[in-house]
Amino acid sequence: MSKNTDIVLSLDQVTQIEVIPTILDVVCKTTGMGFAAVARVTDDSWVACAVRDEIDFGLKPGGELDVKTTICHEIEQHREAVFINHVAQDDVWRDHRTPQQYGFQSYISVPIVLRDGHFFGTLCAIDREPADVRKPSISGMMKLFAELIAFHLDAQRKMQKSDNALDDERHTSELREQFIAVLGHDLKNPLAAFQSGLHLLSQSSTDDRTRQVTRLMQQSADRMHELVDNVLDFARGRLGGGIPIHPADTDISVLVSNVVAELQSSHPGRDIRTTLQVDRTCLVDPGRMAQVVSNLLANALTHGATDEPIIISARTDSAGLMLSVCNGGDEIDEVTRKTLFHPFFRGRHDRPRDGLGLGLYITSEIVSAHNGALTVSSSPEQTCFNVFIPHAQLLHAVPR
Structure with a gap:
C-alpha cells in the first residue's frame, strides 16, 4: 500500500469512530493538557487523524510531522507508553530534541496496537505547561482509551473484510x-x-x-x-443453488424399464437385468430420476465386467425408495470410493474414458436435491451404487 493510500485510509477509519472526539475532549479536560490527537505512525510518517487543539499547536487532521522528530517514532519500536510530567525536571527527557523542537513540557503517548499485533499509531497529548500525568488514574484512562480505539479499528477491518x-x-x-x-x-x-x-x-x-x-x-x-x-x-x-427439480407423481417401474430399454438397444451384447418391487408411486422429478438411473447404468456398462450381468433393483417400502445398480468387475478401493462423487473424477488413468467425469457427481447432486442419499459399496465380487429416497417422497399404490 502506498503512503498516500495509507494516510487516506487511516483518516477515514478514525473519522468513522464517533467516540474519538469525546475521547480527546475527556483527555484534555482530565489531564489539563491543551492538545490531544490520534496519530497514524509508520516507519516513515506521522499523520494526525483526529485532533483537539486548545493551545494553537497548529496541527489539523491530515497534518504531518517528520516522524523521526517525534517520540512516537520511538514508541513504534518499543511499544511502551510514555508519560512526562515536566520535561525541564526530567533527567531522561530534558535534553531530548523532540520537546526542545516542539516546545512542550508535559507529554503523553500511548501505543494503539491492533489485535493481530499491528502497530497503528498513538493516542497522544501535549502541553506547554507541566501536568501531573504519571498518576495511575491518568495512565490507566489513557491505556483504556487506546485499547478502545484499537477495538473500533479492528471492528472496522472485520466489517471491511x-x-x-x-x-x-x-x-x-x-x-x-x-x-x-x-x-x-x-x-x-x-x-x-x-x-x-x-x-x-x-x-x-x-x-x-x-x-x-x-x-x-x-x-x-x-x-x-x-x-x-x-x-x-x-x-x-x-x-449455484443446486440442481433444480420439479417433483411429480412418478411410476418408478416404468421409468427404470424405459431407461434400461434405451441403453440396452445401444449395448445389445450386454446382460442387463431388473428386479422391480415397487408398489407405489413416488414424488420425484421424473426427468432427473431417469438421469440418475441412466448415469448409474452407463457407469456400470463402462466400468463393469463385460461378461457379468448388470442388475438394477428398485423397491419401495415404509422407509422409502431403494434403487441399486450392481455390476461385476474390479473392486473399488477405499481411497477411490472417497472421491467417486467429486466433480471431474474419471477413475483409473490407465483406461481411456469419454466425458468429463461429471456423471456420478451430478447423480449425487440430483439425489441430494430429492433429500436422498447416494452411496457405493464394493467387494471383489461386485460393486453397487445405492440410492435411497426417504418415505416422505412416496405417494399412493400403483395399480397392477
Whole structure:
C-alpha cells in the first residue's frame, strides 16, 4: 500500500469512530493538557487523524510531522507508553530534541496496537505547561482509551473484510449467471439447431454414404449435447443453488424399464437385468430420476465386467425408495470410493474414458436435491451404487 493510500485510509477509519472526539475532549479536560490527537505512525510518517487543539499547536487532521522528530517514532519500536510530567525536571527527557523542537513540557503517548499485533499509531497529548500525568488514574484512562480505539479499528477491518467478501460473492454470482447463460444459450441453442439440420439431412438424403456420415455426426452431436448438459448441471450444482427439480407423481417401474430399454438397444451384447418391487408411486422429478438411473447404468456398462450381468433393483417400502445398480468387475478401493462423487473424477488413468467425469457427481447432486442419499459399496465380487429416497417422497399404490 502506498503512503498516500495509507494516510487516506487511516483518516477515514478514525473519522468513522464517533467516540474519538469525546475521547480527546475527556483527555484534555482530565489531564489539563491543551492538545490531544490520534496519530497514524509508520516507519516513515506521522499523520494526525483526529485532533483537539486548545493551545494553537497548529496541527489539523491530515497534518504531518517528520516522524523521526517525534517520540512516537520511538514508541513504534518499543511499544511502551510514555508519560512526562515536566520535561525541564526530567533527567531522561530534558535534553531530548523532540520537546526542545516542539516546545512542550508535559507529554503523553500511548501505543494503539491492533489485535493481530499491528502497530497503528498513538493516542497522544501535549502541553506547554507541566501536568501531573504519571498518576495511575491518568495512565490507566489513557491505556483504556487506546485499547478502545484499537477495538473500533479492528471492528472496522472485520466489517471491511465482510464487505469485500460480499462484493466478491456478488461478482462471483454475476459470473456464475453469465456462465450458465453462455451454456444455456450460446452453446445449447446453436447445437440444437445443428442437430435439427442433421436430422433433416438424414431424412432427405438417398445416398447410403451420406446417411452413414450423417448418422455418425448425429451421434457426435448427441454426445456434445450430453456434455453441455453435464457442465450446465455442474454449474447449477456446484456454483449455484443446486440442481433444480420439479417433483411429480412418478411410476418408478416404468421409468427404470424405459431407461434400461434405451441403453440396452445401444449395448445389445450386454446382460442387463431388473428386479422391480415397487408398489407405489413416488414424488420425484421424473426427468432427473431417469438421469440418475441412466448415469448409474452407463457407469456400470463402462466400468463393469463385460461378461457379468448388470442388475438394477428398485423397491419401495415404509422407509422409502431403494434403487441399486450392481455390476461385476474390479473392486473399488477405499481411497477411490472417497472421491467417486467429486466433480471431474474419471477413475483409473490407465483406461481411456469419454466425458468429463461429471456423471456420478451430478447423480449425487440430483439425489441430494430429492433429500436422498447416494452411496457405493464394493467387494471383489461386485460393486453397487445405492440410492435411497426417504418415505416422505412416496405417494399412493400403483395399480397392477
